[in-house]
Amino acid sequence: MARHVVASVGEIAPGTCKAVTVAGRDIGVFNVNGEHYALINRCPHEGAALCTGLITGRFTSERPGDYRLTHVGEMLRCPWHGWEFDIKTGESWCHPESVKARTYPVTIVPGQALAKGPFVAETVPVTIEQDYVVVEL
Amino acid sequence: MNVAVTDRQPDTATQSKLGFVDCDVHPYTKSPADLDPFLSQRWRDLRASTGARSRGPFANAPNYPRMSPGVGMRMDAWPEDGGHPGSNLKMMREQLLDAFDVAYGMMMPLLGRGGDERNVEFGAALCTAANDWQAQVWCDAEPRLKASVQVTAEYPEAAVKEIEKRAGDRRFAQVMIPPRGLEPLGRRRYWPVLEAAAANGFPIALHLGGTSGHPSTGGGWPSFYHEEHPSYPQSKEALVTSLVIEGVFERIPNLKIALVEGGFAWLPSLTWRLDKQYKRLHAEVPHLKRLPSEYIRDNIWVTTQPIEEPERPADLLATCEWIGWDRIMFSTDYPHWDQDDPRYAFKVPVPEKEKQMIFRDNAMAFYGLG
Numbered sequence: 001m002a003r004h005v006v007a008s009v010g011e012i013a014p015g016t017c018k019a020v021t022v023a024g025r026d027i028g029v030f031n032v033n034g035e036h037y038a039l040i041n042r043c044p045h046e047g048a049a050l051c052t053g054l055i056t057g058r059f060t061s062e063r064p065g066d067y068r069l070t071h072v073g074e075m076l077r078c079p080w081h082g083w084e085f086d087i088k089t090g091e092s093w094c095h096p097e098s099v100k101a102r103t104y105p106v107t108i109v110p111g112q113a114l115a116k117g118p119f120v121a122e123t124v125p126v127t128i129e130q131d132y133v134v135v136e137l
Numbered sequence: 138m139n140v141a142v143t144d145r146q147p148d149t150a151t152q153s154k155l156g157f158v159d160c161d162v163h164p165y166t167k168s169p170a171d172l173d174p175f176l177s178q179r180w181r182d183l184r185a186s187t188g189a190r191s192r193g194p195f196a197n198a199p200n201y202p203r204m205s206p207g208v209g210m211r212m213d214a215w216p217e218d219g220g221h222p223g224s225n226l227k228m229m230r231e232q233l234l235d236a237f238d239v240a241y242g243m244m245m246p247l248l249g250r251g252g253d254e255r256n257v258e259f260g261a262a263l264c265t266a267a268n269d270w271q272a273q274v275w276c277d278a279e280p281r282l283k284a285s286v287q288v289t290a291e292y293p294e295a296a297v298k299e300i301e302k303r304a305g306d307r308r309f310a311q312v313m314i315p316p317r318g319l320e321p322l323g324r325r326r327y328w329p330v331l332e333a334a335a336a337n338g339f340p341i342a343l344h345l346g347g348t349s350g351h352p353s354t355g356g357g358w359p360s361f362y363h364e365e366h367p368s369y370p371q372s373k374e375a376l377v378t379s380l381v382i383e384g385v386f387e388r389i390p391n392l393k394i395a396l397v398e399g400g401f402a403w404l405p406s407l408t409w410r411l412d413k414q415y416k417r418l419h420a421e422v423p424h425l426k427r428l429p430s431e432y433i434r435d436n437i438w439v440t441t442q443p444i445e446e447p448e449r450p451a452d453l454l455a456t457c458e459w460i461g462w463d464r465i466m467f468s469t470d471y472p473h474w475d476q477d478d479p480r481y482a483f484k485v486p487v488p489e490k491e492k493q494m495i496f497r498d499n500a501m502a503f504y505g506l507g
Contacts, residue, residue, distance in 0.1 A: 046478040052213035054205070079212030080474060082204050 001136055004120045009108055009131040012036070015073050019051040020123075022135055027104060029133060030055070030087050032074055037087050038104040038135045039076070044092070048080040050101060056084070058093070076101075105136040156240035157479060158500035160440045161344065161397050161468035162233065162282065164244050164275050165223040171274070172249055175266035180259060189263070191253040192319070193348025200348065201362040204474045214472035222472040226279055233471045234281055237479050240497065241506055242282045243310060243468075244271055245344045245397065252289045252315040253347050261295035264288055268303060276308035283504070285313035285342055290327050297333040304337035310504045311395070312339045315347025316376050323376075323383030332389055340393035340438075340503060343376055345369045366475075369443075373399035374407050377437060381411065384424040386432040393503065394437050398470060401439040402447070405459040408433050434461060438503055440468035441495070442477040450485035462491045466500040 004022045012018045012031040019041055020027050026041035028051035041051045057072040075093070076085045084093040085101045092099040109119075111128040119126075119134065126132060166172060173181050193200055203209025207222060214222035214232060223229065233239060249267040254260030264287035271284035286303045288296035303309040312334040316322065322331075322343070334341050352358040353368045355375075373396050379385075386392060411429035419425065425432075439460065447453055457465055470476040479496065487495065501507045 046481040048211075048478075049213055054212065079205070080476065080478075082474065 002120055003107075003109075003118070003134050003136050005109075005114065005124045005126060005132045006038075006135050007124060007133040009133060012133070015055055017051045017055070019049070020135075022137060023120075025137065027135060027137075029106070029135065030076070032087050035088075036106045036108065036133050038106045039085065039087065039090055040102040040104075042101075043078045043080065043083060044099050044101060045078065045081060045083050048078050050076055050078060050085070053077050053079040055087070058084075107134050107136070108132070109134045156238045157467060157496035158504075158506070159233065159237075159239050159242045159469050159471070159479075160342075160395065160466045160500055161442060161470045162229075162242040162244050163223045163470070163472060164229075164246055164271065164282070165221040166248055166270070167218075167220040167224045169248075172263070172266045172270055175269040176262060180262045180266075183256075183259060189250055189253075189259075190255045191250055191348045192255055192350035193253070194350075200353070201359070201365045203362065209474045211472045211474055211476060226275070229471070230279070233469065234279070239281060241310075241500070241504070243342070243500075243504070244275060244282050244284055245313060245342065246271060246285070246287065247344075247346060249287070250347075251287055252313075253349075254289065257289055257292035257295070260289040261292050261299070264295075265299060268299065268309070272306070272308045283310035283506075284308050285311050286339065287313055288330060290314050290318055290322070290330050293327070293329045296330045300330070300333040300337055300339065304339070309339070310506070311342045313342045313344060315349075316343040316345060316372055317347040317349040317351065317353070319349055321375060321379030321383075323379035323381070323385045325383070328385070328388065331385060331392055335389045335392040338505075340395055342395045342397050343373075345372060345398040366443075369399045370403040374403060377404070377407060377433065378411065380436075381429045381432045382422055382425070384422070386436045387424055387426060390435075392436055395440060395466065395503065396437065397440045397468060398442060399439070400443055400445050401441065401460060401465060402445040402453070402456045404433070404437075404439060405456060434464070438464050438466055438499070440466050441482065442468045442470045443475050444477050444482045446484055450483075453483065453485055454487070457487075457491070457495075462494050463499055465495050466503065467496045 006020045006029050007018055014031045014033055017028045017030045028039050028041040030037045041049050043050055054077040056075050056077050057069045058075050059069055061067050074087055076087050090101040090103040109132050111126055111130045114126050199208050205212050210222040216225035216228045246267050249263040251260040251263030267287045275282045276284055286309050288299050354371055359365045408430045415429055
């Protein structure tokens with residue numbers, strides 16, 4: 001398992017996503033309210049690029065007429081058929097136990113630590129003053 | 138439980154580079170003004186001053202909210218030039234035609250809405266404009282795309298003229314009629330249009346949509362899009378029943394009908410029910426000489442999207458068997474939000490021979506392509 005530098009901290013604004021290709025895999029790196037998460041950029045239903053979907057929340061209702069919006073900014077809606085995924089866990093709303101978008105561990109690493117390695121940083125120039133988003137796979 | 142795509146290999150004829158025929162592709166204008174060059178001054182003026190007036194409740198909005206912006210478009214299909222999804226040929230090639238080695242794409246334009254127009258003369262002019270636009274803007278630039286002759290069935294004289302005008306032009310592959318009309322399509326008032334299509338060698342595509350002014354379900358207007366979407370099969374069932382029971386296929390035996398954007402799993406149960414009742418009620422409709430199932434088997438084809446996803450995926454194979462593998466044609470519905478990807482639409486492996494029929498051979502034969 002290698003650690004790949006995919007972005008600098010601050011590069012991905014909260015509520016947005018950066019699509020990257022790491023070791024031949026298409027991955028979406030998301031900033032959810034300041035925390036970073038990584039998901040495979042491919043819907044488990046029909047294969048759409050999840051990164052082009054809508055970042056949204058979760059609507060719930062105890063009964064007709066009662067609606068609540070929770071998990072704002074934490075749900076990802078597929079750009080095609082609207083399947084929804086929890087960005088933090090990859091779980092699908094429709095079948096949380098069995099249908100998931102694969103997740104990858106993300107850590108924030110200071111540039112100084114990156115200088116010691118081993119990290120792969122083909123596309124992101126690294127300086128010691130900055131912090132970086134690192135995906136493991 | 139459906140199998141996640143990440144766990145299995147794509148299932149499509151394109152794997153063996155056969156190319157497939159997509160029976161439902163939607164081209165759009167970059168702006169409504171793109172149709173102006175194909176309209177006379179009279180209709181340009183009316184369009185600018187009054188605009189189109191469909192029979193539906195709203196002039197410039199769909200009856201129901203759609204899943205995503207642009208009246209339900211794939212969110213990743215908006216071109217960088219700022220145009221509407223489906224308006225940029227380069228992007229259509231990248232996302233569909235080249236991506237999947239499409240041999241032919243059957244265009245189903247949903248613009249102009251001439252077939253829904255209350256002013257039928259204006260409607261006929263809009264249909265003609267949409268036809269010229271398809272032929273000149275799309276087919277001439279991309280010969281893999283085939284046009285559909287738009288007509289307004291509420292003005293049969295103009296519709297027949299338009300069909301005859303396009304006959305022999307290989308850019309046009311079929312006639313397209315909005316299936317939600319003022320009356321069920323099998324009624325005699327529509328026969329001249331149906332006859333003209335058959336006489337000129339055109340199949341008829343009945344692509345879901347259109348606003349007749351009638352509620353979209355037999356039970357009245359739904360509240361939610363989640364209710365509206367499953368009304369597509371209801372609309373198709375009404376069409377098939379009307380065409381069969383009115384005796385259209387007895388009158389026009391060589392008429393070929395493609396049902397587009399209604400899925401297909403509902404067809405066997407409707408067919409069984411029609412046959413069952415025919416045994417009891419045939420005296421009411423003595424003009425029918427054969428079982429309803431026989432007319433359906435001979436005259437009706439279905440396209441796949443929006444494909445059913447049964448709990449046990451393999452049940453879909455039995456459904457195809459009941460309909461007849463030679464009557465099913467693949468369609469994506471690009472660039473709409475509920476489109477199907479040819480690699481993953483079937484959640485069960487389709488045997489190689491049948492796959493080739495659904496993805497290519499049936500449509501090639503139906504449209505006389507190749």
